[in-house]
Amino acid sequence: MEAQMSKLMESVSTFFKSAEYIPWSQPDMVSGCEREVAEAEKGSSDELKSECIMRLSWALVHSKRPEDVQRGIAMLDASLGGINSPVQLREKIYLLAVGYYRSGNYSRSRQLVERCLEIAPDWRQALTLQKSIEDKIKKDGVIGIGIAATAAALVMGGVAAALSRKK
Numbered sequence: 001m002e003a004q005m006s007k008l009m010e011s012v013s014t015f016f017k018s019a020e021y022i023p024w025s026q027p028d029m030v031s032g033c034e035r036e037v038a039e040a041e042k043g044s045s046d047e048l049k050s051e052c053i054m055r056l057s058w059a060l061v062h063s064k065r066p067e068d069v070q071r072g073i074a075m076l077d078a079s080l081g082g083i084n085s086p087v088q089l090r091e092k093i094y095l096l097a098v099g100y101y102r103s104g105n106y107s108r109s110r111q112l113v114e115r116c117l118e119i120a121p122d123w124r125q126a127l128t129l130q131k132s133i134e135d136k137i138k139k140d141g142v143i144g145i146g147i148a149a150t151a152a153a154l155v156m157g158g159v160a161a162a163l164s165r166k167k
Contacts, residue, residue, distance in 0.1 A: 021128050022098060025062040033059045053079070054091070061099035073099040090119045094126055101129065106137050 033056035040052040053075070060072025076096045083089045097112035110133050116126040 022101070022132060023062055024064055025059040027063070027065070030056070030059045030063055030068055057092075057095055061095050061102060063102075066103065069099050069102045073103065086119055090116050090123070093119075094123075094129070097126075097129060101133060101136075106133050109133050110137075 033052065036052040037049070037056050040049040044052075057072050057075050057079075060068045060075065063069055063072070073096060076092050076099065080089075080092055080096075083092065093112050094116045097109045097116065100106075100109035100112065110130070113126050113130045113133065116123060117130070120126065
């Protein structure tokens with residue numbers, strides 16, 4: 001009996017653990033990238049500016065701070081127009097998908113990952129993000145069903161208790 005309970009508890013804890021493989025950035029990384037962008041704005045080549053902005057976008061969407069993530073999403077959205085390189089488009093769309101994932105907008109994140117996979121079907125990072133999104137959606141659905149079932153059971157219990165008191 002104890003072994004069965006142990007297995008049950010292990011499976012429940014595994015379910016609630018995050019199987020996320022997306023790295024986090026630290027606040028000092030964000031501030032360092034901001035300094036790079038500021039320096040690049042002082043007369044560097046457009047290519048260097050673009051690289052610095054891309055690093056800052058990466059750091060922002062991988063941040064634990066929601067305001068950084070939102071800032072990264074806005075930067076990436078603004079920079080999507082006029083991209084000629086499929087590789088650069090793929091990278092920006094992927095980072096945008098990470099940003100939406102971090103902000104909890106899983107459906108938008110999934111749409112963007114699917115666009116990445118249209119460009120590069122075997123891209124491992126996008127496939128990993130896609131799996132994380134699907135796992136998160138599945139977990140949220142199961143939790144939602146559990147909450148609804150608990151609420152229904154409580155209502156039914158209240159109705160049963162009320163009926164038994166009237167008799």
